[in-house]
Amino acid sequence: xxxxxxxTVVRSLRERKLVSRSETTTMSSESRGMMAPNxxxxxxxxxxxxxxxxxxTGCGRCCTGDPGFVYVTREEIAALAARLGCGVAQFEAAxxxxxxxxKSLVELTSGDCVxxxxxxxxxxxxxxxxxxxxxxxxxxxxxxxxSTWEQTCRACPGSGRGPLVAADQIATLVAVIRV
Numbered sequence: 050x051x052x053x054x055x056x057t058v059v060r061s062l063r064e065r066k067l068v069s070r071s072e073t074t075t076m077s078s079e080s081r082g083m084m085a086p087n088x089x090x091x092x093x094x095x096x097x098x099x100x101x102x103x104x105x106t107g108c109g110r111c112c113t114g115d116p117g118f119v120y121v122t123r124e125e126i127a128a129l130a131a132r133l134g135c136g137v138a139q140f141e142a143a144x145x146x147x148x149x150x151x152k153s154l155v156e157l158t159s160g161d162c163v164x165x166x167x168x169x170x171x172x173x174x175x176x177x178x179x180x181x182x183x184x185x186x187x188x189x190x191x192x193x194x195x196s197t198w199e200q201t202c203r204a205c206p207g208s209g210r211g212p213l214v215a216a217d218q219i220a221t222l223v224a225v226i227r228v
Contacts, residue, residue: 096195097216103186104211111185111205112165112172118153119162120226121145121179126152128177154179180226187214187222 121129130140144163145152155163164173172178181188186208191201202209 095192095216095220097192097198097219100213100215101187101192101198101219102209102211103214104207106207107170108206109165109170111182113159113161116156116160118148118151118228119179120148120151120153120181120228125177125179129174132174132177181228184222184225187219188226188228189223190228192219192223 126140126145127137129144130137133140135143141152144155146155147153157163157165161167162172164178165171166173172182186192186201186205190197191208192198198208
């Protein structure tokens with residue numbers, strides 16, 4: 050089953066309350082041949098079992114600087130296109146680039162996200178921002194080890210500060226997208 054179809058099925062089952070969130074997380078993980086997001090490769094709890102602290106400071110560092118990729122799904126593209134009042138094809142021509150089999154938002158020549166407003170230092174489409182943006186800083190690459198989390202904390206002033214985010218919530222966010 051491809052990822053789009055699987056996520057649609059899981060979402061549908063959850064919406065109809067035929068399975069719980071924990072069951073769909075397990076279903077998704079098992080169907081991808083992956084471990085459950087709150088377990089290590091050996092079945093032990095993650096190093097961040099006590100949780101990690103995060104509060105977005107609104108600094109915009111995650112939206113600016115070095116070039117990178119902000120992967121977007123068909124659903125995210127359609128929602129953003131509708132917000133801007135254009136068709137999907139027109140939106141993709143202006144704001145999306147192909148990266149292998151995936152699609153990413155384009156960047157400005159500075160490396161900043163095309164939707165980052167340099168004056169207000171805010172996202173112009175914040176309420177519709179892609180899942181990659183919504184799950185920052187809880188990406189597998191950022192929470193893999195204490196060392197990778199420390200690197201994330203040095204780059205992001207909100208990481209390591211603010212309210213404690215529970216390990217189960219972190220695992221759920223990590224499972225949303227592979228970056």
